Amino acid sequence: MTADADHSTVARMAAGDQAALAEFYDHHGRAVYSLAFRILRDQRDAEEIVQDVFTQAWRESRRYNTRRGSVMAWLMTLTRSRAVDRLRRRRSRPQSAAPADPRADISDSAAPADEQLIWTVRVDEVRAALDTLPFVQRMTIELAFYEGLTHSEIAERLEEPLGTIKTRIRQGLLKLRERLAGT
Amino acid sequence: MAMNDDHAVFLELASLYAVHALPDDERRAFEEHLRSCDVCARELRSFDRAVAALLRGVPQIDPPASLRDAIVAPGQRAGATARVARNASRWSAGWLAAAAMLIGALGLARYTATLRRDLAGLRQELQSALIRLDQTEQRLDAATRSVNASQLRIAVLMAPDLARIDLAAQPLAPRAVGRAFWSRARGLVFTASALPTLPPGRTYQVWVITTDRPISAGTADPDDRGTITAFFATPPDIPAPVAMAVTDEPQGGLPSPTGNRYLVGSAH
Numbered sequence: 001m002t003a004d005a006d007h008s009t010v011a012r013m014a015a016g017d018q019a020a021l022a023e024f025y026d027h028h029g030r031a032v033y034s035l036a037f038r039i040l041r042d043q044r045d046a047e048e049i050v051q052d053v054f055t056q057a058w059r060e061s062r063r064y065n066t067r068r069g070s071v072m073a074w075l076m077t078l079t080r081s082r083a084v085d086r087l088r089r090r091r092s093r094p095q096s097a098a099p100a101d102p103r104a105d106i107s108d109s110a111a112p113a114d115e116q117l118i119w120t121v122r123v124d125e126v127r128a129a130l131d132t133l134p135f136v137q138r139m140t141i142e143l144a145f146y147e148g149l150t151h152s153e154i155a156e157r158l159e160e161p162l163g164t165i166k167t168r169i170r171q172g173l174l175k176l177r178e179r180l181a182g183t
Numbered sequence: 184m185a186m187n188d189d190h191a192v193f194l195e196l197a198s199l200y201a202v203h204a205l206p207d208d209e210r211r212a213f214e215e216h217l218r219s220c221d222v223c224a225r226e227l228r229s230f231d232r233a234v235a236a237l238l239r240g241v242p243q244i245d246p247p248a249s250l251r252d253a254i255v256a257p258g259q260r261a262g263a264t265a266r267v268a269r270n271a272s273r274w275s276a277g278w279l280a281a282a283a284m285l286i287g288a289l290g291l292a293r294y295t296a297t298l299r300r301d302l303a304g305l306r307q308e309l310q311s312a313l314i315r316l317d318q319t320e321q322r323l324d325a326a327t328r329s330v331n332a333s334q335l336r337i338a339v340l341m342a343p344d345l346a347r348i349d350l351a352a353q354p355l356a357p358r359a360v361g362r363a364f365w366s367r368a369r370g371l372v373f374t375a376s377a378l379p380t381l382p383p384g385r386t387y388q389v390w391v392i393t394t395d396r397p398i399s400a401g402t403a404d405p406d407d408r409g410t411i412t413a414f415f416a417t418p419p420d421i422p423a424p425v426a427m428a429v430t431d432e433p434q435g436g437l438p439s440p441t442g443n444r445y446l447v448g449s450a451h
Contacts, residue, residue, distance in 0.1 A: 018255065021254070021255050022251075022255040025251060025254050025255050026251075029246055029250070029251065029254075030243060030244070030245060030246060031239065031243070033244065033245075033246035033250070034241050034242065034243045034244050035238060035239075035241055037241075037244060038241035038242065041338075043247070046246075047246070047247070047250050047253075050246060050250060050254070051250070051253060051254055054254045055254075073231075073235060073238075076235075076238035076239065077238065079238075080203075080238060084203070119235065119239065121239075123239060123240060123243055126235075126236045126239050126240035127240045129236055129240070130236060130237070130240045135336075135374065135412040136374070139336060139337065139340065141202050141237070142337050143337065143340065143341075144199075144202045144203055144204035145202045145203060145204075145237050146237075146241075146337070147337065147341055148203070149204070150204055150205065150206040151199055151204045151205065151206075152206065154204070157340065157341075157345070158340070159347055166195070166199060169198055169199055169202060169204055170195065170198040170199070173198040173201060173202065173230055173233050174198070176233040176236060177229060177230060177232065177233045180232045180233060180236055181232075
């Protein structure tokens with residue numbers, strides 16, 4: 001779905017159009033479910049996250065400002081945030097005092113046009129870019145991004161110095177940025 | 184903002200912030216800083232595509248059809264917390280989804296199609312699909328080793344019973360170094376570097392050494408830089424390892440070690 005099509009679907013949702021919600025789900029449900037499942041590794045938990053995310057999208061569609069950037073970025077960021085929150089609760093770690101990731105808020109700042117483009121890139125191309133990362137860099141990034149660990153929690157888990165973990169995350173992300181520059 | 188001593192630190196933090204690796208206090212400090220610093224804001228933006236790739240680049244699996252009904256069916260919008268009815272047990276549903284993911288990743292189109300139909304069908308179908316899948320359990324078990332390696336490794340690293348074993352160089356490979364993460368429940372992640380290239384017909388074999396005997400974890404071949412990164416499913420009933428070793432063995436490996444030792448490490 002192009003960014004424009006996304007925006008018009010969200011506009012129809014804002015007007016209360018049920019069919020628009022169905023279209024929206026048909027276009028993005030699989031991506032949202034796959035991300036939730038990747039994080040939670042549990043079908044039932046993943047389903048609940050997907051329901052929460054689409055329910056929130058429906059509820060907040062009226063607040064959505066089309067100049068605010070990619071709908072998909074918002075939807076996926078919200079999914080990650082909800083899923084990781086649930087994962088942390090499941091791990092029965094003390095809950096973070098902070099509310100859910102503020103970046104998941106619908107009124108978040110605009111995504112630039114070039115960020116929107118990546119959502120049209122095929123998933124296997126994105127995965128190929130991820131696959132080029134050295135194992136330790138990718139693993140460290142994944143422990144933060146999908147498992148919700150902080151840099152010091154990762155350092156503790158891998159029994160490595162905090163500085164090493166920070167450097168590895170930065171280097172991995174710089175490499176990924178470079179790899180994706182042409183996509 | 185004016186550049187100051189703190190600034191380089193903040194710029195470093197942008198990548199950590201982008202992947203949500205900052206603890207709350209550092210996150211808040213960075214967000215405060217972002218408000219007044221265009222340089223850091225641009226740096227953070229520059230990672231948008233990388234972050235999008237992480238959000239998008241996960242194994243893609245089809246959600247169950249019942250989920251669509253729960254979300255888009257008219258009359259349910261008022262109740263924000265309507266949930267999908269779940270007749271199948273949590274265990275079977277989770278197992279089936281995991282199996283579907285593995286099969287999908289393997290590209291076994293026929294099995295995927297079968298599973299999709301099952302998932303889209305009635306809940307009773309889950310039961311019969313489960314029986315069929317049970318029959319292919321062995322195949323899936325083997326597949327587990329090669330599919331979704333990254334996820335399997337992470338699963339090991341997140342295991343509550345994680346143990347780490349560092350392996351030290353031996354005379355044949357003086358620069359080599361290895362590290363293993365082992366979880367009884369989830370398997371073994373093994374990494375090594377600077378291993379020499381072996382002659383044709385030989386392969387490296389990784390051994391978990393218990394008080395009884397060495398047990399083969401599996402074989403692995405290094406890349407051209409001598410690096411091995413491998414996931415091995417180890418039997419959950421083996422005694423706790425007291426040590427690990429890497430030897431060279433004939434292609435395919437042997438039931439017990441015969442070759443030279445390249446890396447050795449004790450569990451303590």
